[in-house]
Amino acid sequence: MNLETPSLSDGFRRLYCDATVFEGFSAWHPISFSRVLPFQSYDPVADDARVIAAEEAHLASQNEQTRRDVVAAYGHGGLLSAEDVTHLQPALEDYGADFFEFMGEVHANAGQFICALRWQREWIAVMETQPTLARPNGDEVYASVGYALYSLGLVPEAIAWTKSCIGPEWLADIIGAAMTDYQAQLGGGRLLATERATNRTRYTGSTQAAEFAEQCTPQLKAALKNFIPFQESYVNWISAEAPVPLRPAEGYPFRLVVDSNNLPRHKMNLLFALVAQADDLSARGFADEARRLLQEAALLEPSADFVSDRIKALP
Secondary structure, three states, X not given: OOOOOOOOOHHHHHHHOOHHHHOOOOOOOOOOOOOOOOOOOOOOOOOOHHHHHHHHHHHHOOOHHHHHHHHHHHHHHOOOOHHHHHHHHHHHHHOOOOHHHHHHXXXXXXXXXXXXXXXXHHHHHHHHHOHHHOOOOOOHHHHHHHHHHHHOOOHHHHHHHHHHHHHHHHHHHHHHHHHHHHHHHHOOOOEEEEEEEOOEEEEEEEEOOHHHHHHHHHHHHHHHXXXXXXXXXXXXXXXXXXXXXXXXXXXXXXXXXXXXOOHHHXXXXXXXXXXXXXXXXXXXXXXXXXXXXXHHHHHHOOOOHHHHHHHHHOO
């Protein structure tokens, strides 16, 4: 495995350096991937003839034998340990098109994020044209793509991609919950539940100061309306000294909202990408724009000291 390769083999270039592969990366999230290529001399790659041959063969014909050849080649090239290769063998018959996602994970684990994107794109293409083949948690690959973009330093793309994946409803959940939790913490409590019914959302928080909570509720609801104008918000408070229900009671038509599937991964991708973009803007003298991004990051994770410290350090 060559970790710094200023010149790449013809096979590697054929498989990984075709810009058309990254055009139209996703039909559901039309974000430009034009800056992914070309490879730089510092980009880790596995320009191994056996790996390239096995991957090309699998791309041309996906079957159990080509999957076994890919895994064996990854073991030979150092991308998988001998133990991993042995453990994977019995499971290879169960893979289908999602083996492309596995190939992407192998490259990502080796820090080869451009190579990872190349295979993640193949799995996304299958899911978006044949959704019945996608697993229930198939959106995991979208979070992996966001992390790959961030790791490659393509921060604007990472932000745009992740916001598109999260969508306005999830983003509203994140921001609304963060704002309510912050207000609850000021009263010695915390957010207990977020429940939604169409465009109505109810937040339930605990507090040690009931009078303070009631006084701050109008201000909190006004702030929620400012950041989430399409949402009608309700806020309920219970005593922090009361027993916390194992599952906050749902009342029709509200239903609990939870951080399910890969929302936490998307959230972390967005948080770190926003901070990275803010750092770049701050270094170039755009303090106001940096502050705006950091304030957005603070809404995602109000308790993140590395965000608040950056805000305080801005001129």
